[in-house]
Amino acid sequence: MDNTFLAQFYGKSQIYTDIPNHLYKDFNVKKGLRNEDGTGVLVGLTRVADVVGYKYDDEGHKIDTEGTLYFRGIDINEIVKNRNGLRYIYEEACFLLLFGYLPKQSELDKFCKILKDNYELPDDFLEMNLLRMPGKNLMNKLQHAILTLYNYDEDPDNTDVYETLLKGVQIMAKLPSIACYAYQSKMHYYEHKSLVIHYPRKDYSTAENILYMLRLDGKFSEKESNLLDIMLLLHADHGGGNNSTFTNVVISSTDTDIYSAVSGSIGSLKGPRHGGANIKVALMMDAVISEIGYTRDDNKIKDIVVKLLNKQFYNKSGLIYGFGHAVYTISDPRAEVLRHYCGIVAREKGREEEFEFYLRFERIVKDTLLEMKGLTACANVDYYSGFAYDMLGIPRDMFTPLFVISRMVGWLAHNLENKLYDGRIMRPATKYVGTINEYIPMEER
Numbered sequence: 001m002d003n004t005f006l007a008q009f010y011g012k013s014q015i016y017t018d019i020p021n022h023l024y025k026d027f028n029v030k031k032g033l034r035n036e037d038g039t040g041v042l043v044g045l046t047r048v049a050d051v052v053g054y055k056y057d058d059e060g061h062k063i064d065t066e067g068t069l070y071f072r073g074i075d076i077n078e079i080v081k082n083r084n085g086l087r088y089i090y091e092e093a094c095f096l097l098l099f100g101y102l103p104k105q106s107e108l109d110k111f112c113k114i115l116k117d118n119y120e121l122p123d124d125f126l127e128m129n130l131l132r133m134p135g136k137n138l139m140n141k142l143q144h145a146i147l148t149l150y151n152y153d154e155d156p157d158n159t160d161v162y163e164t165l166l167k168g169v170q171i172m173a174k175l176p177s178i179a180c181y182a183y184q185s186k187m188h189y190y191e192h193k194s195l196v197i198h199y200p201r202k203d204y205s206t207a208e209n210i211l212y213m214l215r216l217d218g219k220f221s222e223k224e225s226n227l228l229d230i231m232l233l234l235h236a237d238h239g240g241g242n243n244s245t246f247t248n249v250v251i252s253s254t255d256t257d258i259y260s261a262v263s264g265s266i267g268s269l270k271g272p273r274h275g276g277a278n279i280k281v282a283l284m285m286d287a288v289i290s291e292i293g294y295t296r297d298d299n300k301i302k303d304i305v306v307k308l309l310n311k312q313f314y315n316k317s318g319l320i321y322g323f324g325h326a327v328y329t330i331s332d333p334r335a336e337v338l339r340h341y342c343g344i345v346a347r348e349k350g351r352e353e354e355f356e357f358y359l360r361f362e363r364i365v366k367d368t369l370l371e372m373k374g375l376t377a378c379a380n381v382d383y384y385s386g387f388a389y390d391m392l393g394i395p396r397d398m399f400t401p402l403f404v405i406s407r408m409v410g411w412l413a414h415n416l417e418n419k420l421y422d423g424r425i426m427r428p429a430t431k432y433v434g435t436i437n438e439y440i441p442m443e444e445r
């Protein structure tokens with residue numbers, strides 16, 4: 001495509017289209033839907049999850065606190081701590097998020113059975129949509145696959161709340177197979193690897209099936225599936241304000257089908273400032289480690305951190321992926337859990353040197369962000385998740401798709417809540433700040 005003219009039009013357009021930055025302040029526009037103090041503009045009420053990173057003192061000043069994440073009022077740390085050998089901790093969290101209470105064993109069994117009965121994909125779906133049409137990016141492929149599921153639904157445009165629950169649970173159950181097969185298909189087509197297709201097993205949990213479907217020999221240890229189960233739990237929801245969940249609710253508020261809304265959420269989660277940060281962290285750490293190795297020299301690490309912030313290294317975005325958060329400043333509770341597990345697994349797998357480097361890098365990034373940008377920022381969930389997945393032998397292509405598998409339940413829970421208790425089409429306003437112009441006939445321009 002010859003872009004010369006487009007470049008010329010684009011260059012000329014800026015005289016006509018420019019919006020001076022001060023106007024945002026003049027009209028009190030909340031850029032990024034944020035208040036002056038960085039907190040999010042209130043756009044809804046929820047009882048699904050609470051993301052706590054600050055409180056207000058008596059004078060109304062924002063005070064940063066350690067991060068806490070509650071699912072239906074229960075601290076996620078309590079869920080992780082009380083695991084007690086349960087194989088279905090993620091499924092238990094799904095029940096909790098969807099129905100608001102902790103299931104009795106019999107209720108959890110019934111819920112898991114519904115998921116298991118829906119694990120498999122419709123006839124010909126695997127062949128027609130995944131094997132014959134491999135995708136070079138799994139997130140885009142997931143969007144495509146979800147939109148295609150619409151065609152297999154007899155009543156896809158039914159947006160009734162209960163129907164949405166049924167459809168959503170079916171999507172949740174099928175996502176692990178879709179993602180794993182999309183990965184296998186990509187590897188086979190683009191990398192000429194052997195095509196591995198294991199059908200999901202009904203005696204396996206979501207976490208177990210993912211490991212089973214990804215591995216050639218289908219084998220995994222209990223420790224590995226336990227860690228993945230916890231990771232799925234940690235990613236399952238993050239309140240109504242995170243970009244992909246908000247996207248879901250915005251799209252659904254038009255009363256469109258759930259397949260369109262989920263596809264939109266996947267598009268949002270792919271972004272490197274959101275869920276896609278987990279791949280960026282892995283790539284950034286590759287670049288850092290190949291430059292300075294697992295050095296214990298803080299100065300060398302600081303130099304590279306400064307270069308990252310000054311847009312002189314890696315992708316020159318100026319961002320350090322895996323750090324910072326819209327709500328958490330002092331700590332992201334999910335990163336705390338993951339750091340703990342990464343330490344344990346790294347020792348078992350002989351990867352202590354790498355883990356210690358991650359710890360040092362984390363400390364220096366935090367100090368440098370404060371020093372250079374005045375920003376109190378912590379490692380977020382995406383900083384340690386890739387390292388953990390890597391130790392589980394999970395390929396990078398699957399990092400963000402795993403987030404989708406896990407977060408689907410959060411999207412669904414907020415979608416249902418919004419349908420039940422808000423239900424109005426989302427329609428904020430923008431202020432026109434251009435001029436009013438005459439239409440000039442062609443011969444006079």
Ligand SMILES: CC(=O)SCCNC(=O)CCNC(=O)[C@H](O)C(C)(C)COP(=O)(O)OP(=O)(O)OC[C@H]1O[C@@H](n2cnc3c(N)ncnc32)[C@H](O)[C@@H]1OP(=O)(O)O
Nearest residue numbers: 272273274275277318319320321322323324325326375380
């Ligand atoms: C699952 C998740 O979505 S967790 C988040 C995953 N994303 C990442 O890890 C990407 C890196 N982090 C970021 O881009 C940001 O911290 C976000 C998107 C997570 C949050 O963004 P915001 O809430 O807008 O950031 P915040 O208001 O705290 O940032 C203020 C300033 O600090 C900068 N900043 C924030 N995080 C970082 C970072 N990781 N590296 C460098 N600078 C940063 C911002 O660019 C901004 O600078 P500016 O005023 O010069 O433009």
Ligand SMILES: O=C([O-])CC(=O)C(=O)O
Nearest residue numbers: 237238241242243326381
């Ligand atoms: O809350 C956010 O903005 C991003 C996040 O951590 C998540 O969605 O898990």
